[in-house]
Amino acid sequence: MASGYGLAGGPSRCFPFWQEVLACYVSNTSPSDDSGKAKCAPALEDYYECLHHKKEAARTLAIQTAYRKQQAAQARDDAPSAAQIRRLGLLDAPMEEKNIKKPKWLPHKEIN
Numbered sequence: 001m002a003s004g005y006g007l008a009g010g011p012s013r014c015f016p017f018w019q020e021v022l023a024c025y026v027s028n029t030s031p032s033d034d035s036g037k038a039k040c041a042p043a044l045e046d047y048y049e050c051l052h053h054k055k056e057a058a059r060t061l062a063i064q065t066a067y068r069k070q071q072a073a074q075a076r077d078d079a080p081s082a083a084q085i086r087r088l089g090l091l092d093a094p095m096e097e098k099n100i101k102k103p104k105w106l107p108h109k110e111i112n
Contacts, residue, residue: 017046
């Protein structure tokens with residue numbers, strides 16, 4: 001990946017981030033002193049995010065969780081009541097009315 005070229009022949013999507021990391025290391029470190037590496041942490045963090053999308057995934061999960069929690073807290077005005085569901089006749093109807101055939105080879109239990 002260090003070459004920066006993807007399978008399609010052009011630069012990979014994260015190559016600009018890699019160039020920033022390299023430029024930071026070149027300008028802040030030397031063969032005898034690498035104490036300036038700490039200055040490159042933000043650039044390296046951006047490069048890793050480009051590669052793995054961990055922050056993006058965590059942010060997406062947090063948004064989805066908050067959305068689902070908010071949806072569950074709201075009462076649905078159009079939700080059918082239990083009585084309306086029972087009136088459909090599907091729960092107490094015989095199998096023929098439900099258009100369900102008895103399984104031929106599997107055990108079957110009649111539900112009354």
